[in-house]
Every structure is written in structure tokens, then in C-alpha cells.
Amino acid sequence: MSSRIRDRFRYLKKDGRKAFIPYIMYGDPDERTTESLVLLLEDIGADIIELGVPFTDPLADGPTIQSAAERALAKGVTLTKIIRAVSEMRKRTDIPIVLMTYFNPVYKYGTTRFVKDASRAGVDGVIIPDLPPDEAGDFIKEARGKDLDTIFLLAPTSTDDRIKLAAKSSRGFIYYVSMTGITGSKLSINKDLKESVKRIRSFTDKPVCVGFGVSTPAEARTVASLSDGVIVGSAIVKTLNESPSKLKRSVMALRKAI
Amino acid sequence: MKKGYFGKYGGRFVPETLIPALRELETSFRRSISDQNFKDELLSLQSTYIGRPTPLYFASRLTDRLGGARIYLKREDLGHTGAHKINNALGQALLAKAIGKKRVIAETGAGQHGVATATGAAMVGLKADIYMGSEDVKRQALNVFRMKLLGARVIEVNKGSQTLKDAINEALRDWTTNVLDTHYVLGTVFGPHPFPTIVKYFQSVIGREARKQIMKAEGRLPDYLIACVGGGSNAMGLFNAFLNDKVKMIGVEAGGEGIRSGKHAARFAGGSVGVFQGCKSYLLQDRDGNVLTTHSVSAGLDYASVGPEHAFLHDSERVTYTYATDSAALKAFELLSMTEGIIPALESAHAIAEAARIAPKLSKKNVIIVNLSGRGDKDVQHVAKIKGIEL
Ligand SMILES: Cc1ncc(COP(=O)(O)O)c(C=O)c1O
Numbered sequence: 001m002s003s004r005i006r007d008r009f010r011y012l013k014k015d016g017r018k019a020f021i022p023y024i025m026y027g028d029p030d031e032r033t034t035e036s037l038v039l040l041l042e043d044i045g046a047d048i049i050e051l052g053v054p055f056t057d058p059l060a061d062g063p064t065i066q067s068a069a070e071r072a073l074a075k076g077v078t079l080t081k082i083i084r085a086v087s088e089m090r091k092r093t094d095i096p097i098v099l100m101t102y103f104n105p106v107y108k109y110g111t112t113r114f115v116k117d118a119s120r121a122g123v124d125g126v127i128i129p130d131l132p133p134d135e136a137g138d139f140i141k142e143a144r145g146k147d148l149d150t151i152f153l154l155a156p157t158s159t160d161d162r163i164k165l166a167a168k169s170s171r172g173f174i175y176y177v178s179m180t181g182i183t184g185s186k187l188s189i190n191k192d193l194k195e196s197v198k199r200i201r202s203f204t205d206k207p208v209c210v211g212f213g214v215s216t217p218a219e220a221r222t223v224a225s226l227s228d229g230v231i232v233g234s235a236i237v238k239t240l241n242e243s244p245s246k247l248k249r250s251v252m253a254l255r256k257a258i
Numbered sequence: 259m260k261k262g263y264f265g266k267y268g269g270r271f272v273p274e275t276l277i278p279a280l281r282e283l284e285t286s287f288r289r290s291i292s293d294q295n296f297k298d299e300l301l302s303l304q305s306t307y308i309g310r311p312t313p314l315y316f317a318s319r320l321t322d323r324l325g326g327a328r329i330y331l332k333r334e335d336l337g338h339t340g341a342h343k344i345n346n347a348l349g350q351a352l353l354a355k356a357i358g359k360k361r362v363i364a365e366t367g368a369g370q371h372g373v374a375t376a377t378g379a380a381m382v383g384l385k386a387d388i389y390m391g392s393e394d395v396k397r398q399a400l401n402v403f404r405m406k407l408l409g410a411r412v413i414e415v416n417k418g419s420q421t422l423k424d425a426i427n428e429a430l431r432d433w434t435t436n437v438l439d440t441h442y443v444l445g446t447v448f449g450p451h452p453f454p455t456i457v458k459y460f461q462s463v464i465g466r467e468a469r470k471q472i473m474k475a476e477g478r479l480p481d482y483l484i485a486c487v488g489g490g491s492n493a494m495g496l497f498n499a500f501l502n503d504k505v506k507m508i509g510v511e512a513g514g515e516g517i518r519s520g521k522h523a524a525r526f527a528g529g530s531v532g533v534f535q536g537c538k539s540y541l542l543q544d545r546d547g548n549v550l551t552t553h554s555v556s557a558g559l560d561y562a563s564v565g566p567e568h569a570f571l572h573d574s575e576r577v578t579y580t581y582a583t584d585s586a587a588l589k590a591f592e593l594l595s596m597t598e599g600i601i602p603a604l605e606s607a608h609a610i611a612e613a614a615r616i617a618p619k620l621s622k623k624n625v626i627i628v629n630l631s632g633r634g635d636k637d638v639q640h641v642a643k644i645k646g647i648e649l
Contacts, residue, residue, distance in 0.1 A: 157279065180438065
């Protein structure tokens, strides 16, 4: 496991706290803003930063993140640039950084080369929503060799055998998708969510973090109480785009709630 | 070969949420196609509802005009709703019913698959929502109205390039959200496993019939098969019955304004291997793995990737892939209309264009079968506009 992510969860556990994992799209609205935002989020108390890699066809994302990707692509952001930027950021921060990317940019980059370059740049983990563990054999092997965490997703539709597979294939944490849906959908906190996290935990000791649809501090608090960490994406991306002056306050409120 | 793969192509590259549904679909599909009741119902509807077998027509005036090989047309344009798409849509509507889903969704480019799905849904009694890029809504206004008449809801997609790929993204997002009660009727031999296999199964009736028909007409197998390739379902449907024979096969992609212009949808001539919308195949993409916008005069061929089995047949050189430009397709559209009294779909006109190119070079003893995948009524308005004629 990447030592940064592992250390973070150990430390949180000792403190009895849950992870706060904000997601931002790299390059939205521009690269400089993203870089200062990473430092700001660290200051506010983020535990892990998820950096979105823009892609033309983000089929697991709702309109908010789709638009963010379009803005970033219009700025010329590429996976290559993001890896280089992480390596620059590493001069100033040690916060765990996870890339959230669709598979094709990684495939085109070359998975072997990607694993090597990303881990060397200081990327700690990767989430690839359209790469289920069944298709990720070689990628997992290569990532293991370089201490790059592979974080797989589970969903309300996942069966027991799939939970076992994702748990076995994941390093760092397991990403539980709170609903059958895309990012930015409305969250419904119900018994199912609690049961699902419990079911995953019956198969693994790895941290289980929950994302998709978490938007308000109240939701974040509830989700945190059920899991090991909370991922907030669309809500932050939206505030950053629509009312950037409110961003700091709203992220602080999320942090406090978790 | 790894399950769900054709050589190194194919696979199941979709969000986890959909994986259980795809596995369930695979199981139900296997069960259905070995169930005699299902097979009987399909067979009966193919004949009484679609109007199969579709004729294999000897195009004698086209043959004379071109002065070479004897050209036959497999008349998928004569099937119900006017294109081969109904073969798959009806099959999948029956499958959806067998699985117990109440609602179907589909993407559509030319609108033919949308019309076919709306038709299948109406016939089986399912609710249908059809995603269509707004660019295509403009190009294929007639089909939009047909879908509505058939009781389907047409959802316009105004994201990205506003064409077929964006409609597929939206359909996949919808399916991810509503997977528990919805079946996704994918319209071509593309997407995550088992779709390429399911769609090939339902389209293979084209080649099975054509094989018998040409044996009857000519007493021998053809020398060439020619079909246009969007996702590749009409081509796969025709080719599949001949893959083990000494028959040359040509798949024709959309050359748009030419490969060098960058405005085309010729994945084999201009693309490279990538992973897109559920499977690994050839893809029109940039250096960074982002998907390029495509162009074709025909909405049904205007797509950035191609069915994974075609990628396999391309690499193994079993099938030759070429392209026809917009202008070649438009010429062929008029050629077939005037010589044979058949107005082809602009998609099918790409296959006609290739036949017109090679037939004169072949001997009069050679036999070509062209898959006439659809009729051209839906394109008449668009062609008039291109010619600067106001209707
Ligand atoms: C008449 C017709 N032919 C061909 C196609 C292309 O699809 P495929 O390559 O799957 O046959 C379409 C798609 O809409 C179509 O409507």
C-alpha cells in the first residue's frame, strides 16, 4: 500500500476520525487554481485529495463533473500534464493524492509507463470507474510493483463474489458508490447504505469510503458515521464554478461535519 | 480466447454498478436462446412481423451499368421499419420481457435503431426512452416523429458532439441509474460483453438467409460480400454465415470529407486501439486518449469506434475495411435510385459506392452481395438540403 494513504488511515483510526476526501477536476478553471486549491484543501483538513483527470466521455459522471471536464479540456489539460503537476506539488505537500481517471487516457499513455511515471511523480492511488477488477489483472500487478494503490468501486448492485474480488484487488481503500447512479445524483441515506457498508466490512478490513451524491454537511456526517471516509465531488466542483468565494467556508463545514 | 473477447478486443469496461446486470443479461440470453418457446416466438415474429426472409434481389440494371460482377442486394430495407435494426431490437425486446424488465432505453444515430426499439417495445408492451444527439435530431427529423408516434419518448442529448456517442453516454448513465427495472437495447455489435454477441446473434439471420438464397440463385457462394460499418451490426449479420468460406468480405466505413481532412469516421484508416464505451477496439482518439469528433453525411456511421469483433477480423485480415467519402456515398445514393428504383439509406449507400468501385474491375462471372441495410426515406430531406433544394 502507498505509505501515505496507509499512514493516513492508521492515524485517523488512532484518532477515531473519518477521512474527508474532496474531489476536484484538475485544470478547472485553470491549472494554477487547482494547485493552490490542493494546498487550501490540505490546510482545511482534507485527508486525501482526489484529482479528476478530464475525459471527453465521462460516462459515470453527471452534468456538474462533465462540464468541469469540458472546461479543463478546453484549457488543454492532459494526463501527462497532471502527472507532471503532481510531481511539482510534491515539493510543497505530502497529502495523499489519488487520480480519478477513465481508462482510455491511461491505456493510451501505456499502463506500464503510467504506473511508473505516476508513482514516481508522487501519485498515491488511482480510481478508474470504467475499469472493473475483472479487466484490471495486468494493471493491478504493475501497480503493486510500484506501490501505486488501485482503488476499486463497489455499488449497491454488487454481489458477494464481486465484493470479495474488489476487496482483494483494492489497496488504499475501497470506494463504495452510494447509489445506482452517476456522480452528482441525489443521495438517499437509508438502511441499504448502512447494510451495504456492513456487508463489505464482513469481507475485508480495508477502509471503506463512500462517495456519489454527498453534498451537505449533514449528509457527510451521516455517511461518515457509517463508513471510514466520505468523498465529496460534485458539490465542491459546483461551488468552485458558481461561487468560488464561498468555497472555503463550505468545504470547512464539510470537514467539521465528518 | 478470454470470455467476452474477440482476440484482444472486447471485454467489459463499465462501472461496477452495471456488471451484475451484464452478467444477468448474459445468463438470460443463454437461457433464452436455448429455450424452444423463445426461439419459436422469435422465428414466428421474424416471419409474420418483420417480413423475413427479406429478398435477395439481382440488380441487373446496376450490374449492366457497372459492366462487371453480378450484383445482388440483400433487401434489409424491405423489413418492417425499413432497416436491419429491427432484427436486433425485436430480439432484445423479447429478451427484456423474458428477464422481466418493464422499460427499455436505447441510443440512436440515424434514428433507425430508435424507431426499431420503439416498435419492438410497442409490440411487446414496454415503455421506451430513446436518447438521440441533437445534431442527429436535426438530420433525421422524420425518424424522431416516427418514434413519438410509436409511443416512445425521445430525449435530446445536447452534450459533447451531440451525436451517437453522446447518446450512448447518456443511455449508459440512465442504465446505471435505472438498472434494476430497465433493459438497455444497444443497437449494434458494440459495448460491453455480452452486447456484441447478443446483437450478432439476432442479426445473423441476414447471412443465413443470404447464403441459402445465393445458392438457389447462382448455385454457388458469392465472391464478395460488402456491407457498411457503423458499429458493424449489419456487416456482422451478413458476414457471420460466411466466415469459414472462401468468400472475400469488405466493410465500408464513413470516409466523410476524406481521411486527411480529419472529418470522417474511418476507425481503421484513421484510428488506433482504445477502450471506449465498454469495450476495447479501434477508436478515433487524440494523443492523450480523448475521443475525437467524427463526421459523416450519414448519421448511422458517424461514430468514433467500431465493434470489437470487426477489430479482430481486421487484424486477422479475414475482412478488408475500406471507406467511402460523403460524395461517393451521395453519388451511389442517386445511382441506385435511378438504375434500380431503390432509394437506399445513406449508410447503405456507402456499401453501394464500394460495389460501384470494384464491380467494373471484376469479371462478369463474379458475384457480389451488397447488404442494403436500410431504405432512404429518412434521408431524402437531408439529401435535398445538401443539394440546395427546398422541399
Ligand atoms: C440503415 C442503416 N445501416 C447501417 C447502420 C449502421 O449500423 P451498423 O454498422 O450497426 O449496421 C445504421 C445505423 O443507424 C442504419 O440505420
